[in-house]
Amino acid sequence: MPGAPRVIVVLSGNxxxxxxxxxxxxxxxxxxxxxxGAKVTELITVADDAERLDAVLRHALDAxxxxxxxxxxxxxxxxxxxxxxxxxxxxxxxxxxxxxxGFLEERLRVLAHRRHLDFDEVLAMARRQAxxxxxxSPVPPAGVAPGIAARAGGTRIFALPGxxxxxxxxxxxxxxxxxxxxxxxxxxVRMLRMYGVGEMQVAPLFDELPxxxxxxxxxxxxxxxxxxxxxxxxxxAERQADAVVAALEAGAxxxxxxxxxxxxxxxxxxxxxxxxxxVAESCTGGLLGARITSLPGSSEYFVxxxxxxxxxxxxxxxxxxxxxxxxxxxxxxAVAAAMAEGARDALRSDYALAGTGVAGxxxxxxxxxxxxxxxxxxxxxxxxxxxxxxPGDRETVRTYSSPAAxxxxxxxxxx
Amino acid sequence: MPGAPRVIVVLSGNxxxxxxxxxxxxxxxxxxxxxxGAKVTELITVADDAERLDAVLRHALDAxxxxxxxxxxxxxxxxxxxxxxxxxxxxxxxxxxxxxxGFLEERLRVLAHRRHLDFDEVLAMARRQAxxxxxxSPVPPAGVAPGIAARAGGTRIFALPGxxxxxxxxxxxxxxxxxxxxxxxxxxVRMLRMYGVGEMQVAPLFDELPxxxxxxxxxxxxxxxxxxxxxxxxxxAERQADAVVAALEAGAxxxxxxxxxxxxxxxxxxxxxxxxxxVAESCTGGLLGARITSLPGSSEYFVxxxxxxxxxxxxxxxxxxxxxxxxxxxxxxAVAAAMAEGARDALRSDYALAGTGVAGxxxxxxxxxxxxxxxxxxxxxxxxxxxxxxPGDRETVRTYSSPAAxxxxxxxxxx
Numbered sequence: 001m002p003g004a005p006r007v008i009v010v011l012s013g014n015x016x017x018x019x020x021x022x023x024x025x026x027x028x029x030x031x032x033x034x035x036x037g038a039k040v041t042e043l044i045t046v047a048d049d050a051e052r053l054d055a056v057l058r059h060a061l062d063a064x065x066x067x068x069x070x071x072x073x074x075x076x077x078x079x080x081x082x083x084x085x086x087x088x089x090x091x092x093x094x095x096x097x098x099x100x101x102g103f104l105e106e107r108l109r110v111l112a113h114r115r116h117l118d119f120d121e122v123l124a125m126a127r128r129q130a131x132x133x134x135x136x137s138p139v140p141p142a143g144v145a146p147g148i149a150a151r152a153g154g155t156r157i158f159a160l161p162g163x164x165x166x167x168x169x170x171x172x173x174x175x176x177x178x179x180x181x182x183x184x185x186x187x188x189v190r191m192l193r194m195y196g197v198g199e200m201q202v203a204p205l206f207d208e209l210p211x212x213x214x215x216x217x218x219x220x221x222x223x224x225x226x227x228x229x230x231x232x233x234x235x236x237a238e239r240q241a242d243a244v245v246a247a248l249e250a251g252a253x254x255x256x257x258x259x260x261x262x263x264x265x266x267x268x269x270x271x272x273x274x275x276x277x278x279v280a281e282s283c284t285g286g287l288l289g290a291r292i293t294s295l296p297g298s299s300e301y302f303v304x305x306x307x308x309x310x311x312x313x314x315x316x317x318x319x320x321x322x323x324x325x326x327x328x329x330x331x332x333x334a335v336a337a338a339m340a341e342g343a344r345d346a347l348r349s350d351y352a353l354a355g356t357g358v359a360g361x362x363x364x365x366x367x368x369x370x371x372x373x374x375x376x377x378x379x380x381x382x383x384x385x386x387x388x389x390x391p392g393d394r395e396t397v398r399t400y401s402s403p404a405a406x407x408x409x410x411x412x413x414x415x
Numbered sequence: 416m417p418g419a420p421r422v423i424v425v426l427s428g429n430x431x432x433x434x435x436x437x438x439x440x441x442x443x444x445x446x447x448x449x450x451x452g453a454k455v456t457e458l459i460t461v462a463d464d465a466e467r468l469d470a471v472l473r474h475a476l477d478a479x480x481x482x483x484x485x486x487x488x489x490x491x492x493x494x495x496x497x498x499x500x501x502x503x504x505x506x507x508x509x510x511x512x513x514x515x516x517g518f519l520e521e522r523l524r525v526l527a528h529r530r531h532l533d534f535d536e537v538l539a540m541a542r543r544q545a546x547x548x549x550x551x552s553p554v555p556p557a558g559v560a561p562g563i564a565a566r567a568g569g570t571r572i573f574a575l576p577g578x579x580x581x582x583x584x585x586x587x588x589x590x591x592x593x594x595x596x597x598x599x600x601x602x603x604v605r606m607l608r609m610y611g612v613g614e615m616q617v618a619p620l621f622d623e624l625p626x627x628x629x630x631x632x633x634x635x636x637x638x639x640x641x642x643x644x645x646x647x648x649x650x651x652a653e654r655q656a657d658a659v660v661a662a663l664e665a666g667a668x669x670x671x672x673x674x675x676x677x678x679x680x681x682x683x684x685x686x687x688x689x690x691x692x693x694v695a696e697s698c699t700g701g702l703l704g705a706r707i708t709s710l711p712g713s714s715e716y717f718v719x720x721x722x723x724x725x726x727x728x729x730x731x732x733x734x735x736x737x738x739x740x741x742x743x744x745x746x747x748x749a750v751a752a753a754m755a756e757g758a759r760d761a762l763r764s765d766y767a768l769a770g771t772g773v774a775g776x777x778x779x780x781x782x783x784x785x786x787x788x789x790x791x792x793x794x795x796x797x798x799x800x801x802x803x804x805x806p807g808d809r810e811t812v813r814t815y816s817s818p819a820a821x822x823x824x825x826x827x828x829x830x
Contacts, residue, residue: 017449019643030434219435285705285709296777303724304723305724307701316761360711361711362711
């Protein structure tokens with residue numbers, strides 16, 4: 001997408017690099033920036049090491065992005081290096097900023113009072129948080145530490161504390177100001193989802209089309225391919241987007257044209273017809289139910305299910321005939337269908353989904369290898385069974401089985 | 416920890432920067448490297464843009480790390496730039512590698528057969544994946560795309576596909592080779608897990624102890640606190656570690672002294688006594704079963720369960736008395752106990768876990784607010800019920816309920 005402001009995000013903190021903490025600020029801010037039509041070109045997480053942080057900030061400014069967002073390293077310990085490294089790369093000294101000191105005193109007075117601490121002692125410990133690169137200004141704190149707003153050439157720089165609630169709240173203030181300054185373009189987003197094809201079959205569909213005004217993203221996961229188009233809201237770009245959408249609709253099994261997920265579409269269909277759904281899970285062990293119930297309000301249509309891990313449970317609770325289990329084995333078309341029908345009967349639902357497969361790592365045979373999965377959907381109209389073979393490890397096989405079942409349901413609900 | 420090898424990780428992919436996909440490879444590999452005693456100084460995620468990827472790879476090699484791991488950008492589309500950018504910064508041309516082509520042909524033959532595609536056409540589309548920087552060698556693929564192994568001065572470079580199961584499997588092979596080459600220091604790792612306390616109660620326990628030879632990490636999640644100690648295997652460090660472990664054992668509810676997860680401990684107990692387990696899930700909708708069955712071999716002790724989302728299902732399949740549901744409501748101590756007992760009867764298991772709660776966002780009342788959860792564990796010795804209130808959104812409430820139930824089971828199994 002031409003003209004999108006370019007952004008680099010730098011996060012500092014050892015805890016983000018040694019397996020202790022999963023980053024949330026980077027995911028949050030890149031997502032938000034992207035929604036607003038900015039293009040994040042790099043997200044860099046760097047250890048609390050002055051030399052490395054210096055090198056990273058220089059690398060970032062060398063790229064002359066329109067915006068540089070820095071998270072973390074604004075606390076009171078020797079590991080908190082952001083202000084001094086930023087001063088370094090800007091070629092200015094650190095200086096105590098009167099406005100920053102004002103923010104700090106105000107927040108520390110409250111904190112000292114609440115925790116019964118001596119204000120002067122607390123201020124002495126925290127006072128270095130009022131040291132800013134000369135010429136920069138403070139961002140009002142959401143917690144205690146003020147942020148830093150600076151410029152380098154055409155790059156706006158904002159440094160914020162790494163504590164997620166502070167980072168998110170202070171970013172919201174900054175983003176609102178940037179919106180006010182028309183920093184972000186007016187962007188349209190369209191999202192199409194398809195199931196049953198791979199990236200290799202989808203990508204060629206728009207290879208021949210003009211896309212220079214579009215920011216085109218393809219994502220693959222759980223058997224689905226998601227194509228996202230972002231573009232400036234203007235006629236020429238709209239036309240390119242329309243052509244790409246038409247090509248996809250014509251050449252790929254698109255099931256969502258408005259960005260809704262398979263779960264949201266299923267929820268809409270079931271709600272619309274006032275129908276109910278049950279599940280019978282073997283190899284997925286609850287993943288399917290967990291996914292369906294992750295949507296708020298799912299109790300309107302989801303009645304429940306049976307986790308029939310053991311064959312006894314398939315027979316006892318789902319009425320799968322023991323002879324069928326003995327003859328065909330638990331991983332078979334017949335048993336998948338019987339599980340779905342059994343769940344529909346036992347839970348008195350309109351629709352029932354079932355899945356049975358070999359998740360591995362053990363239990364595979366030449367005839368029934370690890371990755372073989374049968375999913376079934378029972379309804380008043382009959383029972384459909386789909387056979388899939390999924391590559392990969394136990395978690396992947398289980399993870400792929402759940403969308404296979406949900407897509408079979410969607411095909412049953414709206415053929 | 417002194418002397419640790421220094422590592423930079425570079426991930427490429429627009430989808431990681433525009434809010435479409437949450438990175439898992441970076442978290443996985445930094446965690447694994449850190450367990451092995453390496454120090455990750457930077458984790459850089461970069462857009463699919465040749466200029467930026469070039470700049471990032473140059474920046475990374477400028478730091479002369481011992482290891483550079485690259486994830487993503489090895490596919491078949493024009494966005495897949497890793498091989499060519501790596502060749503650029505290494506100052507060598509791209510060349511078709513015979514061994515890589517061999518891997519590719521082998522994998523594509525299977526793929527073409529499975530998807531009923533023409534092998535030659537598929538190979539023509541994918542053949543660029545055999546182009547490697549001259550002088551480098553392929554890493555055997557876990558999916559289709561081979562990885563790249565190269566060197567620049569003292570830096571070992573490995574580039575792997577970004578698909579998580581491929582990335583993880585291929586990294587495991589590389590890590591094993593690096594271990595074999597004594598790339599990683601001889602590091603001892605001790606991990607203690609506790610349940611029912613917060614970080615603020617745990618951290619002070621070792622604040623006064625000497626820890627300068629230890630790399631100490633605290634991780635919090637799902638109600639558990641995990642403390643990880645890493646140190647070079649030498650006497651002085653062992654002594655510090657022993658003191659920290661003793662302080663934790665004395666002052667916190669440690670349930671795992673050897674790093675085993677709650678699921679692994681439960682599996683061990685159930686296997687050891689030849690007992691079986693069933694579940695009855697309401698608000699968790701399958702999360703509990705999914706978690707228990709994520710362990711390979713769980714079919715030895717897990718028989719299955721009932722997802723009793725609707726009250727009808729609680730009554731029909733778990734024999735929860737309708738009067739009890741009417742009198743106390745589905746989220747109550749009585750119903751939690753009846754669900755567990757009902758599951759134990761219906762599934763004929765030795766133990767049964769149940770959970771019922773208000774996951775939200777709707778459905779809360781002043782008496783039964785969002786976040787209120789009852790978990791129960793039924794066994795031959797009787798039924799225990801635990802009442803919990805968890806803060807946060809629907810996903811958090813559901814996620815916290817599952818460990819609450821599993822810890823109640825552990826207390827029942829080994830009081």
